[in-house]
Each structure stands twice: as C-alpha cells, then as structure tokens.
Amino acid sequence: MGLDKAKTQKWIFLTLAIVPPFGGYLLFTLFPNILSIYYALLDWDGLTDPKFVGLKNFATALQDEYVWRALGHNVIFMITIPALVVLISLLLAYLVTNKSYFENEFLKVLFFFPNVLSIVVVALLWAFIYDGTYGLLNGALQLIGIDMKNFYWLGSESTAIWALIPPWVWGGVGLYVIIFVNAMTAIPKSLYESAILEGAGHMTRLFQITIPLIMSIVRVSVLFLIISTLKTFELILIMTNGGPSGSTDVIGLYMFNLAFGNEYINYGYASAVGMILFVILVTAKLLMDKFLPNRGVEF
Template identity: 50%
Template sequence: MPMLKNARLQKSIFLFIVVAPAFAAYVLFTLYPNALSIYYSFLEWDGIGAKTFVGWDNYIRLFHDPFILRALGHNLILLVTVIPITLIISLVLADLLINRAFAENSFYKVLYFFPNVLSLVVIALVWSFIYDGTFGLLNGILRALGLGGEHNWLGSKGTALLSMIPLYVWCYAGFYVVIFMNAMRGIPKSLYESATLDGITHMQRFSKITLPLLSGVIRVGVIFLMLSVIKGFEYMFIMTQGGPGGATDVISLYMFNFAFGSLNLGQHIYGYASTIGMMIFVLLVGLKLILDKFFAKDSIEY
C-alpha cells in the first residue's frame, strides 16, 4: 500500500509538472486578458489615462451604433460565401488527389499549402497588385480578352468586399486540402471496395461514404473558418483600411480602429472597443451553438 500511494503521488507530481506550464500560459494569455476585457467594457478609458466607470453606457451605445450593423453585414457576406466555397473546393481537390493518385500529388500538396507559409503583408500586397485599377493583373487579363479591364476593384463600393472573397478562399483552401486528405487516408479502403462491387458511382461513393465519415473534420473546419472570417481583419486593414466609404469595414477592424485611434481624431476609446470585443465573443459562441445543431458531435463508426 505505501508503494501504491507513493506511485500515485509521483504520478500526480509528474502530471502537475507537465500540465502546469501550459495551464499557466492559458491563464496568463487567455483567461486573464478576457477577464480584463469584460472589466474594461464598463469603463470610459483611452488605454492610458484615468479610468471612469460608466456602467452599461458602452453597451447601450453599441446597440445604437449604426456602423455596427454595417460591419456585421459585411462579416455575414463573407461567412456565407467564403466558408462554403472554401470547403467545397478543399473537399473536391482532396478527393481528386487521394483517389486519382496523380504522380505529382506531393507537388500539388505543397502548392496548395504555399499561401499558409507566406506573410499576411506579402499576400495583401500581391492581391493589391492583382486588383490595381491601373496596371493590375486582373484588368490586364480582361483587356487581353477584350472585356474592358478598366475597373478599380478595391476602389469601388460595389466590388471592394466581393474582391476579398477570392483572396480568403485562396489563403484557406490549401490548408484544408491537406487536412481533408489526411482524414480521407484514415477511411478503410474496404468500404470503398465494397461500394464499388455494389456498382455505385464515384459521386455516390463520395456523398454516401466520404462526406459522412468526414463530418467531424468538416465541423472543425467550419468552426475555424468562422473564427478566421469574423476575427480576421488584416487584409482589409492593409489593402483598403475599411474603405471605400466603409465598404470593407468588418467588425474586428471597427473594434481595432476604436482601440488604436484611427477613429475619433486619433483618440483611443479602449472601453468601447472592449465592448465590441465582448459582442464578438457572444456572437462566436452563438454561432458555435447553432453549428452544433447541424453537425452531430458523436463520431461515426466504420
């Protein structure tokens, strides 16, 4: 018994040593900042000077801010376009690379993943050149095809936000191609062989076997894409600054501008920015709960 107790104690000490650094980092860099954001959302504060407690005033201001709805509308457009397009392209490419067994599969895999190793600034500058209204690549292609090619894609309210959709898809699709390929490799080949003997087509095999068995991976992919689309604003910040006329102003960029002074004549409004951050948190939790209604949490057994 003493030896058993000693073994349990050693195991507990070992687990504590292993888990403690990661848990401490989580508390320090995640829980603590989030708790501070909740506190800051009840303050009138510029991030540096004296703090003034204003209660629910920031939240009341939030519900009367017309630019909040505009920014959320832009996020909604990106959500309903970027996520399905990215997932469809990723699933199709992954299925082709797995089942067609091209000799160049390794090259394609690296090629699709390449955007994920590039700097955000580099990607934004490359796509700014593509969309440039004077000497951009896209206008050059359109002129070569005799389709005009004089449009200012990022300078027009009608096309600025839509121009961001191919950029997002290009950046994210390659990562999920690799994820889905690895998940597809885990599906037993015997399932496909049995289905082939039953005479089903490739499309039926994909819809009846592959997709159901990848539902858990697809669910995780939707969650991470949702987080990226709602929380990300770097491309808009670099390429358009939210313009023209607020056409690409998304909710995270709107929050960033309040926190770091691009709005309100250079004055920081850190308290109100924290309130917007709390709204984003509630929005993400709500979307996660809605997503759970459409995707089963239980994994499908082979």
C-alpha cells in the same frame, strides 16, 4: 516507504506538467478576458483616468450603425468563405486521394503553399492583382476582350468586399486540403470498390460515402472557418483598411481602430464591441451544435 516515494514523485510530475500551462492559460487567456469585461464598463482612452459608465458602452454599441454595418460584412464572409473553402478543399482532396496522379505529392505542396506565406505577402500580392493599371486581373480580362479601363477593384464600394473573398479562399484552401486528404485516406478502400461495382460515379462516391464518413472533420473545419471570418481582420486591414467608405469594414477591424486608431481611441467602447463579438461567436458555436451535430461514424 517506496510507495510513498512513488506517490510523491507522481504528484511532483503532475504539478510540473499541469501548473505551467494552466498558469499560462490563466495569465494570457482568462485574465485578459476578465479584464476586457471590466474595461467594457469604462470610458477610457488608455491615458487619462478611467470613468465608470456601467452598461452605457453596450447600449451605444447596439445603436451604433457602424457596428451593424461591420457585422453585416462579417455575415457575408461567414456565409461565402466557409462554403467555398470547404467545397473546393473537398473536391481537391478527393481528386488527390482517389486519382493516381504522379504529381499528387507536388500538388499537396502546391495547395499548401499559400499557408506558408505571411498574411502581409498574400494581401500585397492580391492588391497588385486587383491594381487598375498593372493588375493581372484587368490584363487577363483584356485578353478575352473585356476592357476595364484601369478599374481598381478595391477602390469601388460595389466590388471591394467581393474582391476580398478570393484571396481569403486562396489562402485557406491548402490547409483544409491536407486535413481532408488525411481523413479520406483512413476510409477503407473496400467501400469504394463496392460502390464502383454497383455503378456509383465519382460524385455519388464523394457525397454518399466520403463526406458522410468524414463529416466530423468537415464540421470542425466549418466551425474554425466561421470563427476565423468573425475574428480575423488582418487581410482587410492591409488591403483596404475597411474602405472605401467603410464598405469592407468588419467588426474586428472596427474594434481595432477604436482601440488603436489615430482619430478616436476608447478602450472601453472597443472592449464592449469585443464582448458583443464574443457573444456572437458563442452563439454561432451553439447554432452549429444544433444544426450540424457531431455524429460519429465507425467503419
């Protein structure tokens, strides 16, 4: 009798522990994704009666020059931002971990500070830095003899997309510094001591010992950053809204404007673009699994 009661209590506990989060996943994740697939088959502005158009939205999206232009900008961010964030974070984390600076704890807080700020604050801060009249960047260049003559970095098609990379990197480095520091502190000091006795310098220790031993953490970080560069658009929305002349538009922002823009609203077409983005994300994940396999290292 006592055994049956224990089993009953166990199943009650498991039910209470599993059903709420699983129900939340079904309601807020799986169901909206399935609904997006259905919307992608419609011509619908959210107000009038929806019209079923089948795969027409997908065919239109594949021939849409704005989709391909936005994806091209995503590729630029996908190549530059993860590489810069991971490289800078690794170097800073290595210095904090292996150099006995008395300011180390303060430096960790300083590096993480941008992650505490709202994305709106970060965007406005950097928009002011790039301002042509009062911007910090033009002022700094003028101090070294380069007069940009009120040049607005976000207002030129040739510089706007590159000007978005520094705030993105600045806002992302701090988090990964903390992640890499925690990973590096788990590496036995004896490995570094043996390398030092053999005459290995800091760069050798970083690339021959540290990075290989935390490669699984680096791999996950790169994956998160790639997904972020493909999905995130808030910074671009605030700083340029895809301008000038679409030179900074990305697929997430284009999809957002299709669904909630002022001029043209089509939830069906926006959902189709979103499905294409989903396929790209899955493909990126599979390619990472192929070319950057997760090799566990024991030490």
